Amino acid sequence: MSTQKETPDKPVVEGVDYDALEDLLGETVIDRESHLNAEGFVVRPDEVQDALFTLRDEAGFDHLSCLTAQEYEDRYESIYHLKKYDDPTEEVSVVVPTSKEEPVSQTAEPVYRTADWHEREAYDLIGIDYDGHPDLRRILLPETWQGHPLGKDYDQDKPQLVSFDEHANPLQEDHADAESDTMFVNIGPHHPATHGVLHLETTLDGETVADVDPDVGYLHRCEEQMAQQGTYRHQIMPYPDRWDYSSAGLLNEWAYARAAEDLADLDVPEYAQVIRTMGAELCRIAGHMLAVGTFALDVYGDFTAIFMYAMRDREKVQTILEDLTGQRMMFNYFRLGGVAWDLPEPRDEFFEKTRDFLDDLPEALEEYHDLMTGNEIFQSRCLDTGILEPEAAKSLGATGPVARGSGIDYDLRRDDPYGYYDELDWDVVTEDGCDNYSRVLVRLQEVEQSAKIIQQCIDLLEDWPEEDRDIQSNVPRTLKPDPDTEIYRAVEGAKGELGIYIRSDGTDKPARFKIRSPCFHNLSTLPEMANGEFLADMIASLGSLDIILGEVDR
Amino acid sequence: MIAQQKTLLPDRVSGLLGLGQYGVAGDLVAAFLAAFLVGNLMLAMTGVAGPWAKRKITAAFTDRIAVDRIGPFGLFIIVADAVRLLSKELIIPKNADRPAFDLAPIVVASSALLGFAVIPMGTGIHLADPEVGLAYVFAVAGIASIGLAMGGYASANKYSLLGGLRAIAQNIAYEIPLVITGASVVIFTGTLQMSEIVAQQADPLVTVAGITIPSWFAFVNPFAFVLFVVANLAEVGRNPFDTPEAPTEIVAGYQTEYSSVYFVLFYLGEFLHIFLGGAIIATVFLGGPAGPGPAALGIVWFTIKIWAVFLLTQWFRSAIPRVRIDQLIQIGWKGMLVLSFANLVLTAIIVGVIV
Numbered sequence: 038m039s040t041q042k043e044t045p046d047k048p049v050v051e052g053v054d055y056d057a058l059e060d061l062l063g064e065t066v067i068d069r070e071s072h073l074n075a076e077g078f079v080v081r082p083d084e085v086q087d088a089l090f091t092l093r094d095e096a097g098f099d100h101l102s103c104l105t106a107q108e109y110e111d112r113y114e115s116i117y118h119l120k121k122y123d124d125p126t127e128e129v130s131v132v133v134p135t136s137k138e139e140p141v142s143q144t145a146e147p148v149y150r151t152a153d154w155h156e157r158e159a160y161d162l163i164g165i166d167y168d169g170h171p172d173l174r175r176i177l178l179p180e181t182w183q184g185h186p187l188g189k190d191y192d193q194d195k196p197q198l199v200s201f202d203e204h205a206n207p208l209q210e211d212h213a214d215a216e217s218d219t220m221f222v223n224i225g226p227h228h229p230a231t232h233g234v235l236h237l238e239t240t241l242d243g244e245t246v247a248d249v250d251p252d253v254g255y256l257h258r259c260e261e262q263m264a265q266q267g268t269y270r271h272q273i274m275p276y277p278d279r280w281d282y283s284s285a286g287l288l289n290e291w292a293y294a295r296a297a298e299d300l301a302d303l304d305v306p307e308y309a310q311v312i313r314t315m316g317a318e319l320c321r322i323a324g325h326m327l328a329v330g331t332f333a334l335d336v337y338g339d340f341t342a343i344f345m346y347a348m349r350d351r352e353k354v355q356t357i358l359e360d361l362t363g364q365r366m367m368f369n370y371f372r373l374g375g376v377a378w379d380l381p382e383p384r385d386e387f388f389e390k391t392r393d394f395l396d397d398l399p400e401a402l403e404e405y406h407d408l409m410t411g412n413e414i415f416q417s418r419c420l421d422t423g424i425l426e427p428e429a430a431k432s433l434g435a436t437g438p439v440a441r442g443s444g445i446d447y448d449l450r451r452d453d454p455y456g457y458y459d460e461l462d463w464d465v466v467t468e469d470g471c472d473n474y475s476r477v478l479v480r481l482q483e484v485e486q487s488a489k490i491i492q493q494c495i496d497l498l499e500d501w502p503e504e505d506r507d508i509q510s511n512v513p514r515t516l517k518p519d520p521d522t523e524i525y526r527a528v529e530g531a532k533g534e535l536g537i538y539i540r541s542d543g544t545d546k547p548a549r550f551k552i553r554s555p556c557f558h559n560l561s562t563l564p565e566m567a568n569g570e571f572l573a574d575m576i577a578s579l580g581s582l583d584i585i586l587g588e589v590d591r
Numbered sequence: 592m593i594a595q596q597k598t599l600l601p602d603r604v605s606g607l608l609g610l611g612q613y614g615v616a617g618d619l620v621a622a623f624l625a626a627f628l629v630g631n632l633m634l635a636m637t638g639v640a641g642p643w644a645k646r647k648i649t650a651a652f653t654d655r656i657a658v659d660r661i662g663p664f665g666l667f668i669i670v671a672d673a674v675r676l677l678s679k680e681l682i683i684p685k686n687a688d689r690p691a692f693d694l695a696p697i698v699v700a701s702s703a704l705l706g707f708a709v710i711p712m713g714t715g716i717h718l719a720d721p722e723v724g725l726a727y728v729f730a731v732a733g734i735a736s737i738g739l740a741m742g743g744y745a746s747a748n749k750y751s752l753l754g755g756l757r758a759i760a761q762n763i764a765y766e767i768p769l770v771i772t773g774a775s776v777v778i779f780t781g782t783l784q785m786s787e788i789v790a791q792q793a794d795p796l797v798t799v800a801g802i803t804i805p806s807w808f809a810f811v812n813p814f815a816f817v818l819f820v821v822a823n824l825a826e827v828g829r830n831p832f833d834t835p836e837a838p839t840e841i842v843a844g845y846q847t848e849y850s851s852v853y854f855v856l857f858y859l860g861e862f863l864h865i866f867l868g869g870a871i872i873a874t875v876f877l878g879g880p881a882g883p884g885p886a887a888l889g890i891v892w893f894t895i896k897i898w899a900v901f902l903l904t905q906w907f908r909s910a911i912p913r914v915r916i917d918q919l920i921q922i923g924w925k926g927m928l929v930l931s932f933a934n935l936v937l938t939a940i941i942v943g944v945i946v
Binding site: 220222228229230241244333334335336337338339341342344345346349408412414415417418571572573574576 | 653654750753830833838840841909911914915917
């Protein structure tokens with residue numbers, strides 16, 4: 038807390054007055070950059086914490102949304118994208134250049150705990166060394182990996198040796214005497230409760246979790262690298278479907294579409310925005326259904342009625358999405374400047390089918406409440422377990438239903454409007470319980486809100502005049518944004534804030550494409566929730582985070 | 592009806608085959624044949640329940656169809672599954688504690704089978720009727736805990752160890768309420784002999800609108816019945832008390848490392864235990880083989896009763912969450928134990944005053 042004078046309750050800066058911010062930061066700013074989303078202050082690598090503490094405590098930037106690291110010809114650069122949980126349209130970036138010879142930069146971990154995982158990823162993929170970081174290990178790649186794959190001098194033909202060593206018990210030293218021994222257990226990468234290839238290095242003290250360290254990266258598919266090799270116009274859009282593949286594909290596509298459209302200054306016709314909004318909310322329902330069903334699986338035991346009911350309802354959504362996009366999971370439906378095609382003909386049939394689904398939904402949701410939230414054993418399992426206090430949630434960068442379950446009123450659809458959301462009537466759901474139960478409640482209620490949005494979209498689409506049905510604006514065949522334009526844009530995915538950073542270099546491919554995955558940062562809250570709790574509660578908490586490993590590992 | 596049950600199955604076999612003339616050897620052969628019959632009856636039921644009925648029941652609860660490809664109603668899946676399971680490779684972990692690892696599945700499966708020896712199943716199917724029948728059946732059912740503990744530690748797997756420990760903690764916590772509640776029935780009957788417990792339930796309790804309700808102990812003391820059913824669920828480790836296996840927490844608990852024949856034995860043992868639990872419930876609380884129609888239909892009614900208990904376990908499996916291990920132990924020691932003792936004392940007082 039070096040520069041903190043006292044605890045100021047209200048931020049000094051109202052709105053985004055960058056000159057005032059520059060004055061506030063004073064000497065630490067050595068230069069200023071303009072990104073499309075926000076101004077960036079360049080600070081020296083040994084003054085990162087000073088600048089961030091000032092921005093957090095005196096200007097109210099309490100959300101480290103993303104950290105983008107990249108290598109230029111002459112330097113390395115870390116960009117801290119800061120936002121406010123109260124108003125995410127207020128953004129500022131802190132740009133930290135470091136030299137090629139000695140890529141050492143001060144860590145931001147004491148300011149924002151979420152920087153822990155951000156910086157480990159940056160170290161892993163780019164090779165920047167964060168000085169003072171408590172635990173700077175590789176996070177996505179195996180610990181024995183040589184080189185940093187997104188660095189410029191990386192030799193991808195070099196053979197890599199990955200050893201198969203046993204994991205050590207991190208608490209062995211603390212429990213030297215035989216009476217109080219701890220046991221190290223590998224939960225995953227193949228385990229019924231990890232929802233994919235996640236590895237939890239867990240240390241148990243009896244039935245209690247003494248320490249848990251999520252080990253991710255088993256599903257790392259170099260998505261950022263692949264996006265950097267594709268052209269803006271068509272070659273990148275199929276990839277987002279593969280991040281969060283719980284049928285939430287359209288939401289991911291929107292993240293890329295939003296960033297790229299703002300970067301290349303493309304318009305989207307209103308009609309296409311309504312279709313996008315409808316499709317995205319259908320995807321959100323499908324994603325939340327899967328989340329609720331698998332959470333029930335974790336708490337209930339074997340394949341239960343709830344899981345099957347959730348899959349059944351998700352199936353209905355997928356059928357509608359299939360009619361709309363031609364695909365059930367990997368939609369590839371959005372295009373820069375609109376969507377691929379109009380609603381399926383005959384339109385009436387599509388509307389009727391969707392309306393039928395929406396009409397049946399309240400009854401289906403009632404069933405979930407009967408089976409889950411109303412069940413006393415379920416309540417005794419979920420209430421007051423997996424506590425995530427709002428302060429910790431903010432510091433750890435939690436977003437989406439996880440943050441809203443902790444009472445943080447933060448939803449980009451409302452706070453940083455895009456698409457057609459600000460024209461529609463719907464509410465952001467929050468619950469104050471901070472526990473596993475709240476997170477389930479939030480998801481179930483969000484399904485209701487999504488249904489409300491879809492209902493309004495359908496009414497709009499049905500009455501839309503035939504001559505105005507533009508599904509795409511005019512987009513140049515080859516997109517070549519101006520060199521050195523940088524943008525960071527986020528949308529509200531099914532799991533939370535899904536952000537994309539793109540830097541263009543004048544070609545038709547991005548020079549740097551960075552994905553801010555909500556699952557990745559939501560997962561980093563697991564130790565906060567699970568340490569000291571029972572093993573069964575840790576599994577429930579993990580389920581309540583609703584992680585999709587495809588998005589965690591990218 | 593009572594007279595018929597007095598003739599035990601070994602005697603009947605002996606009489607039918609004329610084995611009586613061979614003395615002790617004849618008795619042994621007759622007893623063996625009778626036990627073979629009963630054992631196969633129960634194993635056949637498990638065979639139907641495990642690969643087929645369980646799937647069908649769960650599917651009905653979860654809006655699915657389940658097995659329906661092979662044979663009528665998919666029944667031949669039983670054969671296919673048997674072949675599949677038995678033809679799998681028997682994998683034994685490197686560090687397994689050998690004799691214990693091999694014995695555990697046998698102990699689990701056989702302990703349940705032993706229990707059926709004293710259960711009167713109607714239609715003359717009753718192997719033995721010792722005076723300590725009820726105590727015997729609780730005792731042999733309890734042996735399964737040893738098998739689970741053996742499997743848990745001998746597998747050299749941390750999940751197995753956790754599962755084994757959970758199983759023992761759970762069985763100790765729920766065995767006592769189970770036996771205490773069973774004892775409250777003994778206060779009524781004044782005997783531990785199974786045939787006598789069944790016989791006493793044949794008397795009419797009340798007659799409502801021409802329908803005679805027999806004095807089954809489930810009607811006489813419904814509170815004890817509920818306690819017993821709950822304790823029994825914990826005893827056989829079914830939802831909401833399936834914590835020792837808890838697939839999403841500790842993979843499969845004590846049976847994580849078991850494959851092929853050993854796995855089949857464990858699986859068989861678990862289903863036998865469900866049926867043994869059902870048999871005890873039926874005998875002690877539901878009048879045993881009693882039911883409308885001629886006494887020869889006893890085995891049919893008995894089967895229906897134990898399948899009803901099986902259905903109940905599968906229903907809970909589809910609909911009720913699993914309790915956490917600390918909650919499980921708390922319910923056992925702080926709830927069930929207190930209630931079962933209260934039930935015992937109250938029953939004793941009431942019986943003492945009225946009778």
